[in-house]
Amino acid sequence: MAVFTEVSEQQATEMLNRLSIGELVSLQGIHSGIENTNYFLTTDQGEYVLTLFERLTHAQLPFYLYLMKHLACRGLAVPDPQSNHQGDILLTLLGKPAAVVNRLAGACLVQPAPVNCAAMGKTLAQMHLAAKDYDRHQINLRGLSWWNNTVPQIMPFLSADQSMLLTHELAFQNHVTTLSAYTSMPGGAVHADAFRNNVLFDGDVLSGVFDFYFAGVDLWLFDLGVCINDWCVDPDTGVMDSLRLDGMLQAYQQVRPLSAAERAMFNPMLRAAALRFWISRLWDFHLPREANLLQPHDPAHFERVLTQRLYDPVTL
Numbered sequence: 001m002a003v004f005t006e007v008s009e010q011q012a013t014e015m016l017n018r019l020s021i022g023e024l025v026s027l028q029g030i031h032s033g034i035e036n037t038n039y040f041l042t043t044d045q046g047e048y049v050l051t052l053f054e055r056l057t058h059a060q061l062p063f064y065l066y067l068m069k070h071l072a073c074r075g076l077a078v079p080d081p082q083s084n085h086q087g088d089i090l091l092t093l094l095g096k097p098a099a100v101v102n103r104l105a106g107a108c109l110v111q112p113a114p115v116n117c118a119a120m121g122k123t124l125a126q127m128h129l130a131a132k133d134y135d136r137h138q139i140n141l142r143g144l145s146w147w148n149n150t151v152p153q154i155m156p157f158l159s160a161d162q163s164m165l166l167t168h169e170l171a172f173q174n175h176v177t178t179l180s181a182y183t184s185m186p187g188g189a190v191h192a193d194a195f196r197n198n199v200l201f202d203g204d205v206l207s208g209v210f211d212f213y214f215a216g217v218d219l220w221l222f223d224l225g226v227c228i229n230d231w232c233v234d235p236d237t238g239v240m241d242s243l244r245l246d247g248m249l250q251a252y253q254q255v256r257p258l259s260a261a262e263r264a265m266f267n268p269m270l271r272a273a274a275l276r277f278w279i280s281r282l283w284d285f286h287l288p289r290e291a292n293l294l295q296p297h298d299p300a301h302f303e304r305v306l307t308q309r310l311y312d313p314v315t316l
Helices: 009-016 061-073 114-130 144-157 160-176 220-231 242-255 260-264 266-286 300-311
Strands: 024-029 037-043 046-052 091-093 096-102 187-190 199-202 205-209 216-219
Touching: 009 024, 009 037, 009 091, 061 096, 061 114, 114 187, 114 199, 114 205, 114 220, 114 242, 144 160, 144 266, 160 266, 160 300, 187 220, 216 220, 220 242, 220 266, 220 300, 260 266, 266 300
Parallel strands: none
Antiparallel strands: 024 037, 037 046, 046 096, 091 096, 187 216, 199 205
8 A cells, every 4th residue: 555646634524424434533544555545534423444446447446346245245254345325346536436445344464373363374275265255256357467568567677596586487377377277276256365454453363455456357266375375474585384284275175175276286386386475575565656654565475485386396
């Protein structure tokens, strides 16, 4: 999240007049993240998050917003989009698509313990199963097609070794999609970005998963790989922490056991998840957009994670 578009208190007040969540008390920009404009929005009735979407369109956004609504209605701890007087949860502010969701309690973890990883694994599996009957469809916009289109744009900024690694891994992932094990894996609507900074804990209880705006229909194992590569690795080296990994995997499989194909494809999907975020961070780092409070992430982290998955594969 970031602040690309400045919203005044008067503009926020005018928007609140079309909702039923009280009068404005305070409005504060959120500096973390890189995709959308976000504000903490406090009213006399509660605390909310206001998002203005900088890349996603009015046509694309119903998938994400109604997915959150779908999961919230099934009792999962996710943001619940607020509707206006006409019942719409997709709003418009300053000519841009916007949404207001309830602000979840808790704080993000910097250093998760195995018990926290287990809580995330259980919640992720519950989210996957709860979304099985979600009837809207949106491809993962940061999936293989986007990787193939984006890599040529970032190649000029890379060293020879980085270019070789990126070219090799992209070719491998294109090949993986042709394998029968890949095509037989289950999937559906997934979060696709459930990093630690998108998950809240209130004490030892996982109190919320938010920022669904990279969600899409993809393989469940890819979504699990995204989580593992963030929650279960050493941030300085990319080396896998076996205790955190076991905690997440065991808890996930208590809700949804992995299939034989998923077990066979486990490390290739960890590599795919690492590649996706290496590419996107390279793109954001070398081809940034202007934004107030924008803080791009270091792409070197996922280069290390990918290298570790290549030379020290994780097998089940």
